[in-house]
Amino acid sequence: MNTLPPCIYIFFMISSLLLFDFTTNSDLTQWNVVNDGVMGGLSEGEFEINSKGNAVFRGTISLKNNGGFSSVRYRFDTKKVNGFTKVAIRLKGDGKQYQFRIKSNSYDRYSYITHFETTGDWQTVEFSLSEMYPAFRGRKLDLPNYPSEKMQEIAFLIGNKKAESFKLEIDKIELK
Numbered sequence: 001m002n003t004l005p006p007c008i009y010i011f012f013m014i015s016s017l018l019l020f021d022f023t024t025n026s027d028l029t030q031w032n033v034v035n036d037g038v039m040g041g042l043s044e045g046e047f048e049i050n051s052k053g054n055a056v057f058r059g060t061i062s063l064k065n066n067g068g069f070s071s072v073r074y075r076f077d078t079k080k081v082n083g084f085t086k087v088a089i090r091l092k093g094d095g096k097q098y099q100f101r102i103k104s105n106s107y108d109r110y111s112y113i114t115h116f117e118t119t120g121d122w123q124t125v126e127f128s129l130s131e132m133y134p135a136f137r138g139r140k141l142d143l144p145n146y147p148s149e150k151m152q153e154i155a156f157l158i159g160n161k162k163a164e165s166f167k168l169e170i171d172k173i174e175l176k
Contacts, residue, residue, distance in 0.1 A: 017084060019154060020074065021172040024053040031074045035059075041067020045158075050169070054092075057156055058167040069159030070166070075106045079151045081129075084175035088126045092169040093118020097160055100125075102132060102146060103153035110136040111155065112146035118168065126176075 020026075026049050036043045045059035057072045087100065095118055101111040112132035116125045132146040138159075154173065158166045 015176065016088075017079065017081065017175040019076075019079075019087075019173040019175065021174075022049060022053060022055045022170060024049060024051070026053070026055070028055070030076060031055075031072055033057075033070065033072050035070045036062075036067035039067070040065045041069070043067050043070045045070030045072065045166075047072045055170040056167065057170065058165075060165045061158060061160070061163055063161075063163050068161060069157055071101075071155050071157035073101075073153055073155040075153045077152075081148055081151050081175055084129065084148060086126050086128050086176050087173065088124055088176055089173045090122065090124045090171040091118065092122045092171075093120065094167045095120045096158065096164070096166055098168060099155075099157040099159070100127065101153075101155040101157060102129075102151055103155075104147070104150050106152040110134045110141055110143075111153075113157075122171075129175075 028047060031047055033045045033047050035045050042062040042064045047055060047057050050056050059070050061068060061070060097115055097117050099113050099115055101113045103111050113135050114127045114132045129146050129148045134141040134143040156168060
């Protein structure tokens with residue numbers, strides 16, 4: 001009697017999805033700084049790679065002309081993110097509060113946001129994707145939290161309702 005060997009099924013789970021790992025050769029053309037100038041404000045932000053190969057988001061926030069924020073956004077082809085439950089970002093801040101934002105569709109007017117504090121030292125901040133809430137122009141919307149199905153944009157924003165300089169150094173961003 002001829003028998004075939006039993007089939008072996010190998011299941012594996014991807015434990016992380018790298019969204020961006022900055023190096024000295026990183027291409028930043030898909031990253032765009034958006035300041036409050038889109039609404040008449042005078043804040044200034046810039047985004048560049050430093051000599052250590054980390055991204056640096058820095059600038060000054062102005063409250064003149066109803067301003068008060070600076071952001072940097074990264075748009076990319078749709079990523080399926082089912083199965084991932086949190087985002088982890090290795091960064092070094094300046095002791096200030098920032099927002100991390102996600103868009104399922106880059107054309108949505110709203111983002112799913114979370115706030116995080118920086119310590120002034122290198123740290124890995126992690127947030128639960130399911131706790132990121134939808135907001136538009138600083139107002140929480142009456143919609144469900146982030147559904148963790150797809151992603152087309154991530155962003156960092158600073159807007160603490162005060163005039164201040166800021167500096168956020170970023171090493172890598174991944175989903176877990």
